[in-house]
Amino acid sequence: MKRYRIQAVARMTGLSPALIRAWEARYRLVVPARSPSGYRLYTEEDVTVLRSARQLVAQGMAPAQVALLGRQELLRNAAGGAEAGALAHPEPPEARPPTLFAQHLGPIIDAFIAFDRPRAEALLAPALAALPPRLACEQLLLPLLQEIGDRWHRGEVSVAAEHFATALLRSRITAVLDALRPRVARHRVLCACPPGEWHEIGLLMFALDAAAQGWEPIYLGANLPLSALTDAAQRARPDLVALSLSLRQEPAALRQLLEAVRAAVPSEIPVLIGGRATAGREEMIRQAGLRLLPPSGRLDDLLQPPPQGASPEGGNVASVTSR
Numbered sequence: 001m002k003r004y005r006i007q008a009v010a011r012m013t014g015l016s017p018a019l020i021r022a023w024e025a026r027y028r029l030v031v032p033a034r035s036p037s038g039y040r041l042y043t044e045e046d047v048t049v050l051r052s053a054r055q056l057v058a059q060g061m062a063p064a065q066v067a068l069l070g071r072q073e074l075l076r077n078a079a080g081g082a083e084a085g086a087l088a089h090p091e092p093p094e095a096r097p098p099t100l101f102a103q104h105l106g107p108i109i110d111a112f113i114a115f116d117r118p119r120a121e122a123l124l125a126p127a128l129a130a131l132p133p134r135l136a137c138e139q140l141l142l143p144l145l146q147e148i149g150d151r152w153h154r155g156e157v158s159v160a161a162e163h164f165a166t167a168l169l170r171s172r173i174t175a176v177l178d179a180l181r182p183r184v185a186r187h188r189v190l191c192a193c194p195p196g197e198w199h200e201i202g203l204l205m206f207a208l209d210a211a212a213q214g215w216e217p218i219y220l221g222a223n224l225p226l227s228a229l230t231d232a233a234q235r236a237r238p239d240l241v242a243l244s245l246s247l248r249q250e251p252a253a254l255r256q257l258l259e260a261v262r263a264a265v266p267s268e269i270p271v272l273i274g275g276r277a278t279a280g281r282e283e284m285i286r287q288a289g290l291r292l293l294p295p296s297g298r299l300d301d302l303l304q305p306p307p308q309g310a311s312p313e314g315g316n317v318a319s320v321t322s323r
Contacts, residue, residue, distance in 0.1 A: 001043060001044075002044060003033065003041040003042060004041070004042045004043075004047065005035075005039050005040065005041065005042075006021070006032075006039075006040045006042070009047055009050065012047050013047060013050045013051050013054055014051075014054060015050060015054055015155075016155060019153070019155055022152075022153065023050070023053065023063065023067075023153070025198070026153075026198045026199075027063060027066075027067035027247060028196065028247060029049055029050065029053055029066075029067060029071070029074075030042060030046040030049055030050060032046060045075065048074075048078045049074045049075060049078070051078060052074040052075065053066045053074055055077070056069075056077065057154055063150065063153035063154070067247060067248065105143065105144060105147055108120055108123045108124065108144060109144070109148060109151065109157070109165070112148060112157075112161055112164060112165035112168075113157060113158075113161045115160075115161065115164055120168065124140070124172070127139070128140070128172070133179050134176065134180060134208055134212065136176065137173055137176050137204075137205070137208060141169050141172055141176075142173070142201055142204065142205065144165070145165075145166065145170070145173075145201055146201055148161075148162055148165040148166065148169075149199075173204055173208075174219075176208065177204070177211060177217065177219070180208060180211035181211050181217070182211065182215070182216065185214060185215055185216035186214050186300075187214075187215050187216070187238075187239040187240065187300070187303070188215065188216040188217075188236065188238040188239055188240075189215050189217055189238055189239065189240040189241070189272075189299065190218045190220065190229075190232055190233060190236055190238040190240070190242070191203055191206060191210070191217050191218065191219050191220060191242050192219075192220040192221065192222075192224040192229060192232075192241075192242075192243055192244075193221065193222040193223060193224060193243065193244050193246075194223075194224060194226065194229070194243055194245070194257060194261060195223060195224065195225055196223065196247065197222055197223060197244065197245060197246060198222045198223055199246040199247075200221055200222040200244070202244050202246065202274075202275060202276075203221070203222075203242075203244040204219075206242060206244065207219050209297075210242075210299060213298065213299055213300070215239075215299055218232070218236055218238060226264040227264075229261070229264050230265065233264070233265045233266055233269055234266060237269075238269060239269070239270075239303060240269065240270055240271075240272055240299060240303070241265050241270070241271045242271075242272040242273075242274070243271065243272070244274060244275040245273065245274070245275040245276075245277040246276055246277050247277055248276075248277045249277065251281070251284065254277075254281060254284065255288065258273070258284065258288035258290055261273075261288075261290065262288050262289045262290055270291050270302055271290045272291045272292070272293060272299075272302060273285050273290045273291065274292070278292075
């Protein structure tokens with residue numbers, strides 16, 4: 001089987017080597033082998049997947065949404081199968097947070113690209129002053145974080161500009177989270193994304209909602225090793241562990257991850273799983289001994305014993321999510 005190094009794949013697909021590596025790390029669109037010298041080696045099928053992904057991104061799909069399609073659907077799209085036309089204009093897996101400040105996103109991102117922090121903050125200031133803190137996150141800060149990430153994946157924004165923007169926006173969102181934290185929390189929830197999960201927008205939203213419900217979020221962020229999850233759960237002894245999954249996995253791989261997560265957390269601590277990657281996998285989550293958000297959306301309900309004969313979860317997976 002012929003294999004290609006990354007520079008050759010870049011020429012064949014029209015994607016930069018940096019973007020190929022980013023899609024590999026964040027979305028696992030391709031998982032290349034390695035040569036004895038450590039060079040990435042891609043198959044013909046990998047090249048086809050990347051070409052298909054590039055085509056769909058050019059047609060307006062976000063890279064994260066392309067990743068949800070899965071490898072086989074991307075190959076069918078490249079082959080021009082019956083489903084290819086539908087992939088060009090798919091229904092979004094879930095709506096982005098609505099924003100009343102869409103007209104401000106472009107100028108703010110332009111300021112990020114220019115590394116002009118004073119201008120970016122001047123543009124952010126009116127909305128941040130006019131809106132309650134949580135609404136400012138939903139209407140402006142989180143949509144900005146999503147947009148800058150999408151533009152980076154499309155190659156429209158440099159890695160440096162994306163890091164600059166993300167650092168500024170996360171500091172603002174974290175400040176809002178700190179402002180919402182209850183002075184005296186009834187319960188504590190440890191919030192994280194498991195290994196390989198870099199998308200923490202939905203996790204941040206979940207932490208904000210938990211704080212608004214009177215819980216203390218222990219926020220650990222993206223790509224947390226399971227060994228670190230074990231250590232944090234043993235030391236912090238939270239009432240709940242909440243994990244967000246955004247990258248779609250094959251059933252066997254997801255089952256393995258869910259079982260590893262359950263084994264990593266002390267058995268007496270319930271583990272809540274959510275995110276768009278869990279849609280349609282609710283029964284698998286239950287079988288692994290993990291929880292789904294109840295229909296009420298109340299975290300307190302997860303600490304109550306379920307009624308006789310009832311499932312402990314209501315099946316809502318959207319709240320611990322990544323948009």
